[in-house]
Amino acid sequence: MPAQTSFTLNHKNSFIFPSLFGLYFLLLCFVLFLLGTNYENNLILFLVFFLCSFMVTCLLLTYQNIAQLTFTATPVNPQFAGQDVAFCLRILRPTDNGKKLDINFQKSVSTLRSVISEQQVVLYSFCKQRGYFSPGRVTVRSTFPFGLFTVWTHLDFAHSVLLYPEPINNERALLSSSSLNNYSGMSNYAVGFEQFSMLKSYQPGESLKSVAWKQLAQGRGWFSKQFEQSQAGDVFLDIDLYPYLELEEKLSLLCYQIIELHEKHCSYGLKLGNDTIANGHGMAQKEACLKALALYGTSP
Amino acid sequence: MKAFLSRLGLLLIILSYVVLLGALYDHLSLFLIILGLFCSGWRVAHFYERVPMLAGRWLSLLTITSSIITIALVYQLGVFNVMLHLIVLGFSLKFLELKSIRDVHIFVNTGFVLLALFLIFNYTIVMALLGSLIILMLLAILLSVHGGFFLGNGFSKLLVKSCLLSLPLALLLFVVIPRLPSLWKMPQQKQATTGLSDSVTPGDIAELSRSSELAFRASFANTPVAERDRYWRVMTLDHFDGRSWSQSQWHKEEQQSAKYSRGKNLTVSFFTDNYELIVEPHFNYWIPALDYSKAAVGQVNLSDYTLRSVKPIFKREAFNIVLYQQIQVPSLTAREQKQFTQLPTQGNEKTQEWVATKLKQGLAKEALMQQLLFQFRTQNYRYTLKPPPLGNDFVDDFLFSTLAGFCVHYASSYLYVARLVGIPARMVTGYLGGEWQDQDKFLTVRQYDAHAWVEIWQGGRWQRVDPTAYVAPERVESGLEQSLSNRDEFLQGEYLSLQKWRNIKLLNQLRQKIEQIDYLWATWVVNYDNKKQLALMQAWLAKFPWLNLFSAVLIAMLCAFIVTLLFIFKPWIRVKISAEDRIFLQLQRYYANRGVIRKKGQTVTAFCQQASHKFQLSATHFTSFADKYNSLKYDSNLSANQRQKQLKQLAFICKQLQKRQ
Numbered sequence: 001m002p003a004q005t006s007f008t009l010n011h012k013n014s015f016i017f018p019s020l021f022g023l024y025f026l027l028l029c030f031v032l033f034l035l036g037t038n039y040e041n042n043l044i045l046f047l048v049f050f051l052c053s054f055m056v057t058c059l060l061l062t063y064q065n066i067a068q069l070t071f072t073a074t075p076v077n078p079q080f081a082g083q084d085v086a087f088c089l090r091i092l093r094p095t096d097n098g099k100k101l102d103i104n105f106q107k108s109v110s111t112l113r114s115v116i117s118e119q120q121v122v123l124y125s126f127c128k129q130r131g132y133f134s135p136g137r138v139t140v141r142s143t144f145p146f147g148l149f150t151v152w153t154h155l156d157f158a159h160s161v162l163l164y165p166e167p168i169n170n171e172r173a174l175l176s177s178s179s180l181n182n183y184s185g186m187s188n189y190a191v192g193f194e195q196f197s198m199l200k201s202y203q204p205g206e207s208l209k210s211v212a213w214k215q216l217a218q219g220r221g222w223f224s225k226q227f228e229q230s231q232a233g234d235v236f237l238d239i240d241l242y243p244y245l246e247l248e249e250k251l252s253l254l255c256y257q258i259i260e261l262h263e264k265h266c267s268y269g270l271k272l273g274n275d276t277i278a279n280g281h282g283m284a285q286k287e288a289c290l291k292a293l294a295l296y297g298t299s300p
Numbered sequence: 301m302k303a304f305l306s307r308l309g310l311l312l313i314i315l316s317y318v319v320l321l322g323a324l325y326d327h328l329s330l331f332l333i334i335l336g337l338f339c340s341g342w343r344v345a346h347f348y349e350r351v352p353m354l355a356g357r358w359l360s361l362l363t364i365t366s367s368i369i370t371i372a373l374v375y376q377l378g379v380f381n382v383m384l385h386l387i388v389l390g391f392s393l394k395f396l397e398l399k400s401i402r403d404v405h406i407f408v409n410t411g412f413v414l415l416a417l418f419l420i421f422n423y424t425i426v427m428a429l430l431g432s433l434i435i436l437m438l439l440a441i442l443l444s445v446h447g448g449f450f451l452g453n454g455f456s457k458l459l460v461k462s463c464l465l466s467l468p469l470a471l472l473l474f475v476v477i478p479r480l481p482s483l484w485k486m487p488q489q490k491q492a493t494t495g496l497s498d499s500v501t502p503g504d505i506a507e508l509s510r511s512s513e514l515a516f517r518a519s520f521a522n523t524p525v526a527e528r529d530r531y532w533r534v535m536t537l538d539h540f541d542g543r544s545w546s547q548s549q550w551h552k553e554e555q556q557s558a559k560y561s562r563g564k565n566l567t568v569s570f571f572t573d574n575y576e577l578i579v580e581p582h583f584n585y586w587i588p589a590l591d592y593s594k595a596a597v598g599q600v601n602l603s604d605y606t607l608r609s610v611k612p613i614f615k616r617e618a619f620n621i622v623l624y625q626q627i628q629v630p631s632l633t634a635r636e637q638k639q640f641t642q643l644p645t646q647g648n649e650k651t652q653e654w655v656a657t658k659l660k661q662g663l664a665k666e667a668l669m670q671q672l673l674f675q676f677r678t679q680n681y682r683y684t685l686k687p688p689p690l691g692n693d694f695v696d697d698f699l700f701s702t703l704a705g706f707c708v709h710y711a712s713s714y715l716y717v718a719r720l721v722g723i724p725a726r727m728v729t730g731y732l733g734g735e736w737q738d739q740d741k742f743l744t745v746r747q748y749d750a751h752a753w754v755e756i757w758q759g760g761r762w763q764r765v766d767p768t769a770y771v772a773p774e775r776v777e778s779g780l781e782q783s784l785s786n787r788d789e790f791l792q793g794e795y796l797s798l799q800k801w802r803n804i805k806l807l808n809q810l811r812q813k814i815e816q817i818d819y820l821w822a823t824w825v826v827n828y829d830n831k832k833q834l835a836l837m838q839a840w841l842a843k844f845p846w847l848n849l850f851s852a853v854l855i856a857m858l859c860a861f862i863v864t865l866l867f868i869f870k871p872w873i874r875v876k877i878s879a880e881d882r883i884f885l886q887l888q889r890y891y892a893n894r895g896v897i898r899k900k901g902q903t904v905t906a907f908c909q910q911a912s913h914k915f916q917l918s919a920t921h922f923t924s925f926a927d928k929y930n931s932l933k934y935d936s937n938l939s940a941n942q943r944q945k946q947l948k949q950l951a952f953i954c955k956q957l958q959k960r961q
Contacts, residue, residue, distance in 0.1 A: 021405045028409050032416050038482045041615065042828050043419040043428060046474050050435070051412070053469035056861065057462050060868045067869075100448040145458055146439065147405070147446035 003158035006072040009140070014153040016063055018055075022148040025055065055148055062149040066101070066142055068094045071121075073157035078290070080255075081130045082166030084110050087159055089121040089138070100144040106137045106154055127163060130251065130294045134160040164290040165248065167256035235261055235268040236279070237289075239296075251293050258293070262286040272296050305398065308455075309444035310347055313404070314340050316411060316437035317395055323418045323430060324388065327381070329373045332388055335366055339392045354396055363393055384417055404445050411438045423616050425821045436463065465867055469860040476837070476853045479830050496534050496586070496729050496750060499546035502687075502694055502708045505729070509685055509706075509780060511747040515731060516579040516588055517819060519742040523573065525590060525623075527733065528776055531753065531764065532588035532745065534730040536604040540719070542644040543694070545712060545727045550639070551604070558608040559585065563600025568592055570625035577619045578822050585609050587619055588731055588745070591764070592627040596620060604726070618827040629761045632724060640724030640757065648716065650696040655720045665721045669756070669765075672717055676710065676770040679703065683772035707775070710767035711752040724757035728764075733779045740816050748780050879947050880932040883954050887925075890958050904929050925953045 007013065018026065029051050036044030070092040079085050091098060103114050103121050110124035125135035138159075141152040215223045237257055242250045254270070261268045262281070269279040270289045273296070277289055305313075321328070321336050345351045354362070370389050374381045391410045398404060415434050419427075436459065443459055496508070516532075537545040547555070554564075579587060587599060587607040595601045599619060600608050605627065609619070632640070658668050675681075682704040690697040695716045698709050705713075711727055718725040732751035734743040753766040769776045824832075841847055847855075877885070888898055888907070896911045908922035928950045932943065 021402075024405065024409060028412055032412065034483065035416055035420075037480045038484065039420050039615070040479070040482060040829075041420055041423070042474075042826055043423055043431065044416045045477075045479070046470065046825075047412070047416060047419065047431070047435070049473035049477070050466060050470040053466040053473065054439070054462065056469060057466045057864060057868075060865060061462060064868050096454075100446065143446050145447045145462065146442040147401075148442075 003156040005157055006070060007153075007155045007157075008068060008070040009066045009153060010068065011063070013155070014063075014066060014140075014151055016059065016149055016151040019143055019147060019150040022055070022058075022150075025051070025148055029055075054146075058146050058148040061145055062142065062151050065097055065099060065144045066140065066151050066153075067097065069098045069101075069140075071138075071140070071155060071157075073159060074120075076159070076161045078162035078164055078287070078294070080166055081133075081163040082128050084112050084124045084126055085133065085135070085161060085163065087123045087125065087135065087161070089123065089157070091116075091119060091121060100142055102139075102141040104139055104141075105135050106139045107135075128166070130163050130165040130248075131298050132160055132295075133163045134158070162291060162294055164294045165251040165255045167259055168249070168252040170253045170256055235266055236271065237268060238271040239273065240271075247297065251296060255290060255293050258286060258289045305404070306444055307347075309404070309441060310343070312437055312441045312444055313395070313398070313407065314344065316434060316441065317391070319430075319434055319437065320391075320411060320414050320418070321388070323422075323427075323434070324384075324414065327384060327421065328388060329370070329385065331369060331373055332385060332392070336388070336392045336395075339396045343395060343398070353399075359393070359397060362396075366393070387413060387417070401445055404441060408438050408441055420615075423826045425818055428821075428825075439463065465864050468863060469857070472856055472860050474828075475833065476856065478833065498535060498537075499544050500537060500708055500712075500727065500729055500752060501544035502690065502698075502705065502712060505706060505708050505750045505752055508750040509748040513747045514580050515582075515745045515747050515749065516577050517742050517744050517822070518575050518577050518734070519740075520573055520575045524736065524741070524743060525573070525575075529590070530733050530743070531728075531751075531766075532590060532731040532734075533606050533728050534586045534588050535606055535728070536755070537727040537729065538639055538642070540643060540712075540716070542647050542692075545715075548639055548642075550635075554602055555585070555608065558600045558602060559610065561600055561610045563595060563608065564603045566592065566594055566601045566605070567628035568594050568624035568626065569628070572623045572625050574620060574622045577621060578819075578827060579613050579617050579619065581614050581616060583612055583614055585612055587613075587621075589621060590623055592624050593621045594624060596622065616822055616826050618823070618829075631760060632757060637724055640726055641719050641722055643716070643719050648693045648695045650693070650700055651713075651716065652720060654699075655717060659721065665723055666758070668721055669714070669718060669723070672714060673765075673767060673770045676767055681705075681710075681771045683768065683775065707768040708752045710771060711754050714765065714767040715754050718754070718756055726755050726762075728753050728755055732766075732776065735779070737812065737815060737819070739812075740819055742819055744815060744819075751775075878933075880929055880950060883947075883950050884929055887954050887957060921953060921957055925950065925957065928953065 029048050032044055032051070033048045036042075036048055072090045072092070074088040074090055076085075076087055089103070101116060103116060103123065105123060105125050108125070110126040112124035114124060115122040123135075123138065125133075127133045127135075136159075137154040137156045139152060139154050141150060143150050211222065215221070237254055239250050239254060242253060245253070258268065258270070262283075262285070265281060267279050267281040268285070268289075270277040270292060272292055275292060275296075277285075277292060280288075317336070317340055321333060325333065342351060342354070346353055366389060367386070370385050371382065374385045387410065391407070391414060394403060394407050394410065398407065411434070415431055415438075418434075419431055422428075422431075439462075440455075440459055443455065447455065447458065497504070535547065536551070537547055538551060539546050539548040575590070577587065585608045587609050589605075589607040592605055593601075593607055595607055596619075598610050599621075600610065602608060607621070609617075655668070658671070659665075663671070680703050683706070684704050685706060687698075687705040687709060688702045690702065694709075695713050698705050699713055715725050715727055729750070729752045731745045731749045732753075733749050734745035736743055751766075751768070753764060753768070755762040755764055757763075766776065837849060837852075841849060841852060844852070884904060891911050892898070894915075896907075896914050898907045902910075905923075905926040908926040909919070912919045912922040928946055931938070932946050932950065938946070
């Protein structure tokens with residue numbers, strides 16, 4: 001089925017077949033039919049007819065359960081490689097359809113199960129590889145109500161998400177690498193995070209790490225510490241700083257540093273081979289840097 | 301507890317298990333019942349985490365030992381019983397190891413097989429209701445496993461709904477699908493025969509007379525046979541050993557060969573009527589028949605004019621029989637002459653003496669027999685179900701000392717005397733009478749209608765003599781109950797039987813109603829066959845001459861399917877539009893005609909702004925309309941009263957807005 005962001009289930013895009021149990025059930029009907037015929041027992045025959053007719057009803061009920069369900073893919077923010085990646089689908093249900101659904105990626109690699117609530121589904125996938133990741137098609141499956149039929153469909157939402165490299169903790173490396181930086185003129189070597197310049201009133205949403213706990217404890221209210229270098233914009237990260245490491249590992253280290261620097265409201269720049277991102281700070285800077293990391297070395 | 305099985309699921313499984321075991325109770329050995337109780341107890345204890353699941357080793361040990369014990373217990377009961385017991389055994393053990401949804405599936409499927417086996421033995425309407433209860437429970441198990449826990453109240457609703465939706469198609473299939481003949485011979489349940497047996501000792505029929513169980517039912521095509529002629533002959537007994545009457549060897553042989561459908565071809569004349577019998581299973585070959593019935597397909601005539609079925613009657617079965625007035629009788633051969641006057645040489649000296657005296661007085665044979673009947677009527681003979689005990693010479697004791705007895709006493713004494721004087725005679729056992737159900741025109745014959753009478757060879761033919769009729773004429777005219785001098789003897793011990801309480805009007809009506817339903821059940825469900833099917837369909841098709849059978853069936857099935865489809869999807873139910881939406885749609889339509897068309901996804905507020913912009917109207921009205929609309933639609937804190945007020949205001953503003961233009 002062609003990819004789209006929204007699907008409404010109907011007879012054109014879903015498949016319905018007897019489940020394995022449904023096949024056994026049919027076999028049972030056949031055996032009972034032989035039994036009833038051979039004993040010329042009308043009650044057994046009626047039982048058989050009832051069970052067959054029940055299967056027909058089940059077919060319709062199973063289809064009705066998923067008919068007109070609408071799934072809409074919600075846009076996904078970039079996430080990190082090496083962790084479970086969450087995708088969201090919104091469900092729009094007419095009346096009380098959609099009981100007991102089983103929704104998963106067709107090639108499910110995550111150990112986490114999908115979370116289905118009244119209005120939305122959170123699907124998990126897993127990928128170790130940074131860059132753009134598409135988890136493939138989504139399988140919606142249901143055996144409701146009696147398990148005699150399985151209705152299923154593979155929906156292609158063209159899910160794609162940008163995965164940043166997996167961050168690897170290396171705070172000490174940051175300090176040392178910064179001090180080794182030999183790009184003269186562009187950076188100030190004073191990277192000491194503890195040298196704060198001033199206190200300013202705390203804005204909700206700022207990192208808790210920058211809260212001036214001492215002042216808060218003294219009862220002077222909420223303040224946040226402003227650091228010297230956050231104004232100066234001094235840290236410059238370069239992938240060539242770790243010459244002995246694998247590329248992926250380098251990217252992971254840089255990824256961690258960018259997150260850290262962002263948390264500490266530092267200003268920072270990034271050089272990846274020929275590409276350079278100028279110094280800056282804030283959300284946009286972080287995203288630009290991480291995206292550059294994620295896509296570094298992949299085809300343009 | 302594994303997550304696949306909810307508390308409700310397990311409860312349903314245990315319940316259906318217990319009900320199935322209970323339903324099959326009669327046919328199972330006690331060992332299996334106990335094992336079953338153990339298994340269910342263990343499972344419940346496991347549910348409450350008192351005991352662990354049986355380890356695989358123990359389970360296989362239990363399986364092997366219990367299979368061996370079961371087979372040892374039942375192997376001589378025939379293939380059928382072994383099969384039944386093994387299925388139940390597997391059912392019980394499966395129950396012990398319910399570990400996944402797959403096990404539940406197997407459990408449910410086995411449940412259906414056991415239900416079918418249960419239906420082989422049980423066909424009454426009550427048992428069918430019990431069967432539907434079991435179906436419901438088994439399906440409920442499936443629903444609890446697949447429908448999930450979050451159905452709540454919808455659970456039973458959905459269950460009942462899906463069953464009801466399946467019924468029309470099932471009924472249609474039942475009516476139209478042709479019945480195939482047996483594909484191969486199935487192993488039969490070995491079962492004790494009920495009803496009359498092939499030998500009679502005084503007292504035997506009295507036993508039967510205590511049972512109000514149904515023996516058979518009959519309906520007549522034209523007029524029902526008169527009450528005094530309702531002698532349903534089952535078998536004739538021609539051998540007497542001094543104690544009991546039984547079939548002689550050659551007679552037995554004839555009966556044996558009848559099983560291979562080589563009966564006697566009776567020459568009959570003067571057709572009178574035909575009647576349909578619905579015989580309750582008695583696990584024997586005989587069919588009760590009036591004089592003189594001619595065998596049709598599936599039955600054979602014996603030389604004593606009785607009817608035999610080709611197959612034993614192990615389920616409620618229907619027979620169509622043609623009744624004739626006369627029969628051509630060959631005269632007795634020498635061997636028959638000898639057989640029908642056979643008597644043991646010893647015993648009953650008093651009677652022999654009495655007969656000898658009478659004959660010496662010059663009394664003719666026939667006159668002697670008449671005199672005996674006259675004695676029955678005029679002397680102090682009593683008709684009772686509880687005669688005093690008789691000694692070895694029971695004819696002597698009965699005729700000369702106790703003077704109290706039941707039909708067999710009268711018949712065998714009369715027979716004994718007849719043979720003593722040299723008249724060929726034989727005992728006939730069968731049923732006499734029956735209860736006429738006026739509303740549905742059928743006759744119900746019960747076990748207590750069992751009777752014995754005599755046939756003597758006179759004038760070149762067998763003539764029926766019923767000595768009981770002389771002592772208790774009511775027995776012939778109006779049945780057993782009326783004829784007993786002590787009414788309490790009737791159905792003694794059967795306090796729960798509705799037959800016993802037939803004098804109470806309400807209960808009697810109730811009983812007749814039940815019998816009516818059961819009769820309809822028997823004719824239209826249990827014995828619905830190809831012939832009835834064809835007749836029914838032809839009756840229907842006669843109304844639509846342009847239809848042929850095949851397309852009619854096809855159309856009917858299509859209709860049933862469409863009806864089910866409609867009921868599930870309910871296309872006639874539209875999404876309900878709320879009051880505020882209706883007002884807004886009205887406004888929207890009004891402005892759409894004037895060139896302000898609402899775009900897809902445009903909010904009400906934005907639409908109002910656009911309209912006010914376009915027509916240069918004051919924004920306040922539009923804004924308040926949008927505000928009111930939004931609060932009605934999305935403010936869940938509104939009370940019903942507030943809602944009403946706001947709706948009125950909304951409608952008012954809407955009107956105002958339309959006036960402006």
